[in-house]
Amino acid sequence: MKTKMENLEQVSSNKIFGGQQRVYSHESSELKCKMNFSLYLPPQAEGGDVKLPVIYYLSGLTCTEQNFITKSGFQRYAAEHGIIVIGPDTSPRGVKIDGDDESWDFGVSAGFYLDAAKEPWSKNYRMGSYLNTELYDLILKAFSNVVDPDRIGIMGHSMGGHGALVSTLRNPGQYKSVSAFAPICNPTACPWGVKAFNGYLGEDKAKWVEWDATELVKKYEGPPLTLLIDQGAADKFYIEKQLLPENLVEACRSVGVPVILNLREGYDHSYYYISSFIGEHFDFHAKILKA
Numbered sequence: 001m002k003t004k005m006e007n008l009e010q011v012s013s014n015k016i017f018g019g020q021q022r023v024y025s026h027e028s029s030e031l032k033c034k035m036n037f038s039l040y041l042p043p044q045a046e047g048g049d050v051k052l053p054v055i056y057y058l059s060g061l062t063c064t065e066q067n068f069i070t071k072s073g074f075q076r077y078a079a080e081h082g083i084i085v086i087g088p089d090t091s092p093r094g095v096k097i098d099g100d101d102e103s104w105d106f107g108v109s110a111g112f113y114l115d116a117a118k119e120p121w122s123k124n125y126r127m128g129s130y131l132n133t134e135l136y137d138l139i140l141k142a143f144s145n146v147v148d149p150d151r152i153g154i155m156g157h158s159m160g161g162h163g164a165l166v167s168t169l170r171n172p173g174q175y176k177s178v179s180a181f182a183p184i185c186n187p188t189a190c191p192w193g194v195k196a197f198n199g200y201l202g203e204d205k206a207k208w209v210e211w212d213a214t215e216l217v218k219k220y221e222g223p224p225l226t227l228l229i230d231q232g233a234a235d236k237f238y239i240e241k242q243l244l245p246e247n248l249v250e251a252c253r254s255v256g257v258p259v260i261l262n263l264r265e266g267y268d269h270s271y272y273y274i275s276s277f278i279g280e281h282f283d284f285h286a287k288i289l290k291a
């Protein structure tokens with residue numbers, strides 16, 4: 001299938017479950033660097049005469065666009081439901097900033113899907129605007145023959161789960177369905193979040209709450225939404241209180257936002273866990289996006 005944008009380069013394409021798993025690259029104006037993203041076209045996209053729902057999948061710390069497409073097995077379910085799936089990268093790439101590769105939970109591969117406010121990060125680390133405006137608009141334009149702009153959902157894992165929740169709550173109506181695997185639910189109250197927010201946003205905690213799902217849900221006034229949260233009970237990051245799903249559930253209940261928390265006995269934080277339940281998440285999104 002041809003796209004309508006010259007700023008897009010196809011990096012790879014592999015047939016899987018009757019559809020095409022592709023990777024594209026493009027020059028990002030928000031991030032000021034070249035970025036990859038993955039795109040799965042289910043078999044129903046062939047011919048380009050029907051508009052299909054879309055799900056964005058946001059990966060976690062240390063990931064690129066590759067982890068989800070090679071490890072989760074999502075393509076079987078996307079093909080069954082006829083859903084296009086987009087997977088952005090997790091941070092700007094090829095931009096050298098002092099300290100950007102010193103730790104695995106900050107800098108490269110750890111963009112936290114927010115717009116940094118503090119120098120030197122604020123010039124490039126604008127993953128919030130990149131995801132929710134630049135890439136979102138690019139997909140609508142480049143794949144306008146197959147993408148249904150009114151049926152777009154989002155999901156993610158860990159840092160990407162935080163990104164999915166925050167993107168939905170900050171942009172009411174843009175994503176019609178949302179789910180997350182082991183999300184960082186309350187970053188202002190966990191070590192990963194405190195480190196990232198201090199680094200990217202600075203010391204002003206008023207800025208922090210604007211990127212924290214547990215805080216944002218308390219003020220949510222958009223269209224009705226049900227949050228699906230999945231959590232492995234044996235996940236070391238859950239046990240170490242990096243994820244704090246109970247805080248999000250409590251905040252949702254305090255304001256009457258429906259939330260489902262599935263605690264999965266014995267499962268950890270890995271893609272073994274994600275691949276075990278990815279089908280259930282596709283069922284959840286399909287029910288909303290195809291209603």
Ligand SMILES: N[C@@H](CCC(=O)N[C@@H](CSC=O)C(=O)NCC(=O)O)C(=O)O
Nearest residue numbers: 060061062063067104157158159160271
């Ligand atoms: N290096 C870390 C472990 C890193 C890790 O578990 N990353 C997760 C996301 S964690 C939250 O955002 C991940 O998805 N990894 C990629 C994969 O393919 O599994 C450590 O030392 O513990």
